[in-house]
Amino acid sequence: MSKLEEIRSRFQNDHFATDAVGIVIDVAEPGKAICSLTIEERHLNENNVPMGGAIFTLADFTCAIAANGYSEKPTVSQQVSINFLAPAKGKRLIAEAVCLRSGRTTALYAADIRDELGTYVAHATVNAYVLQ
Numbered sequence: 001m002s003k004l005e006e007i008r009s010r011f012q013n014d015h016f017a018t019d020a021v022g023i024v025i026d027v028a029e030p031g032k033a034i035c036s037l038t039i040e041e042r043h044l045n046e047n048n049v050p051m052g053g054a055i056f057t058l059a060d061f062t063c064a065i066a067a068n069g070y071s072e073k074p075t076v077s078q079q080v081s082i083n084f085l086a087p088a089k090g091k092r093l094i095a096e097a098v099c100l101r102s103g104r105t106t107a108l109y110a111a112d113i114r115d116e117l118g119t120y121v122a123h124a125t126v127n128a129y130v131l132q
Helices: 003-011 015-021 052-068
Strands: 024-029 032-038 075-084 092-102 106-115 120-130
Touching: 003 024, 003 052, 015 052, 024 052, 032 052, 052 075, 052 092, 052 106, 052 120, 092 120
Parallel strands: none
Antiparallel strands: 024 032, 032 092, 075 120, 092 106, 106 120
């Protein structure tokens, strides 16, 4: 089993992100992850664009993969900030998360969410707490 398959298997227990929302882990590297979401009717709001909660979950989950995929120490979101920049125009959302700073007890991650057409949909930052 590859490391990516191992990470996918481990995180399939995050039922809200994987089952309810339908997020897929595409890439996992130390301190970096790319996850995606095929936009379905269940993700759309009254304006027929992906709901902020679906986009937020994609950003948060992608940061969780970047933080925990290769780490022995569990890391959890402590504070998350997201800026919604434009409505998605495509059929798929792609989030790329990177670790900006990792310390002994805290870490900072950033996630950029775009659709497959390149529309910059949202930017999120996650202040994370490293459990000892």
